[in-house]
Amino acid sequence: MNINVSSTGALEQKEEILESGEPEKKEKKKGExxxxxxxxxxxxxxxxxxxxxxxxxxxxxxxxRIKNDTGIENCLFEDPKATGQEEDVLIYHREDGEWTLRVFPNKYPAFSRGALPKNLDDGPYFAMNGSGYHEVIVTRDHYKHIQEMEDAEVAEIFDAFQDRYLDLMNRKSVNYIALFHNYGKEAGASIAHPHSQLMAIPVISxxxxxxxxxxxxxxxxxxxxxxxxxxxxxxxxxxxxxxxxxxxxxxxxxxxxxxxxxxxxxxxxxxxxxxxxxxxxxxxxxxxxxxxxxxxxxxxxxxxxxxxxxxxxxxxxxxxxxxxxxxxxxxxxxxxxxxxxxxxxxxxxxxxxxxxxxxxxxxx
Ligand SMILES: [Zn+2]
Ligand SMILES: [Zn+2]
Ligand SMILES: [Zn+2]
Known part of the structure; x- marks a missing residue:
């Protein structure tokens, strides 16, 4: 099911401009x-x-910058089970047994896990219940964000994205899977511990x-x-x-x-x-x-x-x-x-x- 968007106006304009190519690079002059x-x-x-x-x-x-780190001692993701997070749906370990990355359902999900989409029409308006999957992908080190990680650690995040994608893509309520990461309070990260998110939803944005x-x-x-x-x-x-x-x-x-x-x-x-x-x-x-x-x-x-x-x-x-x-x-x-x-x-x-x-x- 798609959300309808009308983009024809923009696309028509694009056709006209395609021929003109890129503007040439010039020195800046007065009146430019x-x-x-x-x-x-x-x-x-x-x-x-x-x-x-x-x-x-x-x-x-x-x-x-707005500081949003309340400290490692108050962090909900250091020991997710102890802080009442949901059960892991995926976990990777190092050879010594310590976890390196884990994925679990968001405790406050934007979509009801696994529910089937149901129509909730209201007169001329179309609506349905928000069914889908909302998960968090958490890496181990509280202070090590992606920009500071080794390539192998970054590749492991892509591993997790792929593993979760393949698991969810054929579920009934899932037509699109959004994978995203917020860094910093201004960008929407409510928890400072490095984490990405996945939302598997019935509609295409x-x-x-x-x-x-x-x-x-x-x-x-x-x-x-x-x-x-x-x-x-x-x-x-x-x-x-x-x-x-x-x-x-x-x-x-x-x-x-x-x-x-x-x-x-x-x-x-x-x-x-x-x-x-x-x-x-x-x-x-x-x-x-x-x-x-x-x-x-x-x-x-x-x-x-x-x-x-x-x-x-x-x-x-x-x-x-x-x-x-x-x-x-x-x-x-x-x-x-x-x-x-x-x-x-x-x-x-x-x-x-x-x-x-x-x-x-x-x-x-
Ligand atoms: Zn291509
Ligand atoms: Zn933490
Ligand atoms: Zn794009």
Whole structure:
């Protein structure tokens, strides 16, 4: 079951602009436009890159963080059983028996575990009960966040994502599985202990629907995957690349919605995250960890969110989608213009942000 979104307006606009290509890089002159409107090649969404009032890359990250760590002695996730968390659905151990990662149902879930969707229509309105699965994926060390982990530890998180995905994807109430991570109170992390979350839900989110439709339309017109086109172009031209290896690429997207936004994706076409192979997880961990670490250093430990966008598991095929991770550091808050129009204003060019992140990686 899909949530309907109308994105036709944006897609039509995209068709007109596709021909014009990328704007040329010029020296800044007097009277030059103060901003650029850039369009997302996948969704057709517009963003504003406010070049005129752009900040220098080292001017970001000068703010006070809200502290949300109440201390390891009060932490609910040090010994989840002792603090009354739900039973583990997955646990990994080291050779000496100590656990390294565990997954259990969220104690305060947003969806009722395993319930079947039931209609709750109200006159002209459509509704159903919130059935699904809401789980937390917890790593052992209270103080070691992903940006500081070894590649093998990061790869283990992707192991857990894949294991849980494969277990839940064929359940009756599940048509989409969201995998995401909040770091810092400002990014929605209510518990400081490092943890990711999984929500397996009966509906497909409007944002994913927009990406699926965009990828389908692009393929219809060009016979190419839009994400492969983006990844090939970025890898060839390098100016927005943060880091890459043979299998994965991380870059600041052309139409970045926020300053220092990063996308990480497999270079080889791949619609389904859950089909990732073990050797690929280490390659992914290499690119993902370096990118996250560089953004944390560049922005002085910012709050951030990341999430995986992958094909729905609703029984249909999505051959033209291409899974990816989006990393969004919190560098600005939405104000009236963003809320009214849905158009975001980014105060640094993605090319400048990527160059800065590359220099952080090269100097570490
Ligand atoms: Zn803890
Ligand atoms: Zn592709
Ligand atoms: Zn996406």
């Amino acid at each position: 436009p103060v901003s650029e409107l850039r369009q997302d090649l996948v969704t057709g969404d517009w963003v504003v890159i406010a070049t005129g009032r752009a900040k220098r890359p080292d001017e970001f990250g000068q703010y006070e 409007p944002y994913i629907k927009q990406e699926l439709d965009g990828a389908e339309l692009y393929h219809k017109k060009s016979r190419h995957c839009v994400f492969c086109t983006i990844s090939d172009h970025e890898s060839e031209h390098k100016k927005r690349v943060v880091f890459e290896n043979e299998d994965f690429i991380a870059f600041c997207p052309f139409s970045s919605r926020v300053a220092f936004e990063i996308w990480v994706m497999p270079k080889k076409h791949s619609p389904y995250f859950e089909r990732i192979k073990n050797a690929e997880k280490l390659k992914l961990a290499d690119v993902f960890k370096k990118s996250l670490n560089s953004v944390c250093k560049a922005l002085n430990d910012p709050p951030y969110n990341f999430y995986i966008h992958t094909s729905p598991c609703d029984g249909k095929d999505y051959p033209h989608f291409h899974w990816h991770i989006e990393i969004l550091p919190h560098t600005a808050t939405w104000a009236g213009f963003e809320l009214e129009t849905g158009i975001e204003i980014s105060t640094i060019q993605p090319e400048v942000a990527a160059e800065y992140l590359r220099s952080v990686i090269n100097n570490s």
